[in-house]
Amino acid sequence: MAAPIEFYFDFSSPYSYLASESIEALAARYGRTVEYKPILLGAAFKVSGLRPLTDIPLKGEYSRRDFERSARFAGVPFVMPDPFPISSVAAARAALWIADTDPDRARAFVHAALRAFFAQGRNIADTVVLADVLRRVGVDPERALAAIQQPDVKDRLKVLVDAALARGVFGAPFIFVDDEPFWGHDRLPQIERWLARGPF
Amino acid sequence: MAAPIEFYFDFSSPYSYLASESIEALAARYGRTVEYKPILLGAAFKVSGLRPLTDIPLKGEYSRRDFERSARFAGVPFVMPDPFPISSVAAARAALWIADTDPDRARAFVHAALRAFFAQGRNIADTVVLADVLRRVGVDPERALAAIQQPDVKDRLKVLVDAALARGVFGAPFIFVDDEPFWGHDRLPQIERWLARGPF
Numbered sequence: 001m002a003a004p005i006e007f008y009f010d011f012s013s014p015y016s017y018l019a020s021e022s023i024e025a026l027a028a029r030y031g032r033t034v035e036y037k038p039i040l041l042g043a044a045f046k047v048s049g050l051r052p053l054t055d056i057p058l059k060g061e062y063s064r065r066d067f068e069r070s071a072r073f074a075g076v077p078f079v080m081p082d083p084f085p086i087s088s089v090a091a092a093r094a095a096l097w098i099a100d101t102d103p104d105r106a107r108a109f110v111h112a113a114l115r116a117f118f119a120q121g122r123n124i125a126d127t128v129v130l131a132d133v134l135r136r137v138g139v140d141p142e143r144a145l146a147a148i149q150q151p152d153v154k155d156r157l158k159v160l161v162d163a164a165l166a167r168g169v170f171g172a173p174f175i176f177v178d179d180e181p182f183w184g185h186d187r188l189p190q191i192e193r194w195l196a197r198g199p200f
Numbered sequence: 201m202a203a204p205i206e207f208y209f210d211f212s213s214p215y216s217y218l219a220s221e222s223i224e225a226l227a228a229r230y231g232r233t234v235e236y237k238p239i240l241l242g243a244a245f246k247v248s249g250l251r252p253l254t255d256i257p258l259k260g261e262y263s264r265r266d267f268e269r270s271a272r273f274a275g276v277p278f279v280m281p282d283p284f285p286i287s288s289v290a291a292a293r294a295a296l297w298i299a300d301t302d303p304d305r306a307r308a309f310v311h312a313a314l315r316a317f318f319a320q321g322r323n324i325a326d327t328v329v330l331a332d333v334l335r336r337v338g339v340d341p342e343r344a345l346a347a348i349q350q351p352d353v354k355d356r357l358k359v360l361v362d363a364a365l366a367r368g369v370f371g372a373p374f375i376f377v378d379d380e381p382f383w384g385h386d387r388l389p390q391i392e393r394w395l396a397r398g399p400f
Contacts, residue, residue, distance in 0.1 A: 044258070047257055047258060048256050048257050048258050048259055049251075049256065049257065050256065050259070051249075056248055056249065056250065056370070057247055057248050057249065057370075058244070058247060058248050058365070058368050058369070058370035059248055059250070059370045059371070061368060062368055062370065062381060062383060065381070066383070069390065069400070070390070072400050073389075073390050073393065073400065165258070168258050168261060168262055169258070170256070170257075170258035170259045170262065171259070181262060181265070183262060183266070184386070186384070186386035186387075187386075189273075189389075190269065190270070190273050193273065200269070200272050200273065
């Protein structure tokens with residue numbers, strides 16, 4: 001079996017959400033699986049000097065329009081959440097903690113949390129909302145919310161973010177296929193070509 | 201006949217070059233023409249606070265790789281020019297001046313200048329190179345190089361750039377179809393859908 005597709009994303013990234021809705025089907029068509037790697041874009045922004053899209057003059061306005069149009073183009077339900085962006089650290093830690101014991105459930109949680117935020121506009125930085133999302137995918141929220149306060153889980157996220165930066169990750173989604181980097185949901189066509197025919 | 205597609209671009213923008221190689225054929229399939237509007241990204245960067253892609257930590261390295269891979273994906277010849285980016289003001293003024301009397305030749309010049317820079321790595325900010333590109337598309341280089349020093353041509357570019365900023369242009373290529381904004385060569389699939397089936 002060929003190496004899994006590595007999908008670096010931020011729970012507060014609209015284009016990560018859009019790509020997450022098709023990457024697994026795309027991977028499966030070519031005998032691949034997807035490894036979700038939650039990161040914190042804020043840490044990448046500190047290195048690159050970039051800022052959240054919606055904070056940038058001119059680009060901010062366009063990006064809100066583009067999120068919605070790109071979602072319609074992809075046939076994916078989308079609402080612009082408010083507040084946006086949010087802190088995604090709790091969701092990211094929870095995803096890592098769940099993956100330790102149950103990778104399939106972690107995948108379900110990734111989708112449930114992204115959809116809660118971007119399809120239903122629910123603020124997953126809010127502990128009550130996050131607890132509800134956890135419960136819906138069969139995770140005990142009390143255990144999860146306690147676990148993500150533990151130093152080892154915090155450290156694991158930090159290590160993952162540092163490793164991402166060391167690999168050149170500056171935005172999300174940031175997808176590696178056979179160690180080849182692809183940034184953005186708009187690179188899915190190039191990823192498909194790579195999967196179908198190899199390096200180009 | 202439906203309104204022309206407005207194609208804002210910078211002569212120093214790799215993704216503008218990539219899109220310029222397919223936008224006319226795309227437009228023609230749907231009974232449209234393309235109006236090339238040369239702008240100066242530097243002016244947009246002053247408003248947005250953005251910088252040339254290749255100057256941004258992490259993103260810069262990726263972008264060079266992505267220019268080349270995206271060109272291969274599109275089947276368009278590409279070499280990473282050095283120096284890059286360059287001042288595109290002379291080429292932009294020349295394009296506007298030629299369009300005054302001969303829009304078809306202006307279009308030929310746009311392609312010739314973009315290809316000189318991005319397919320042959322020739323620095324079109326250099327007067328000798330620019331003169332050669334002008335000559336090859338049948339424009340008298342001496343007349344053109346004199347014309348682009350005239351206040352009326354300089355003003356025309358300034359007005360065009362200001363109008364672009366007022367419309368929210370922050371990057372290139374920036375393409376309007378029926379006044380709907382699309383940023384980036386990776387929005388060509390959305391543009392095609394718009395042309396084929398109207399607003400979505």
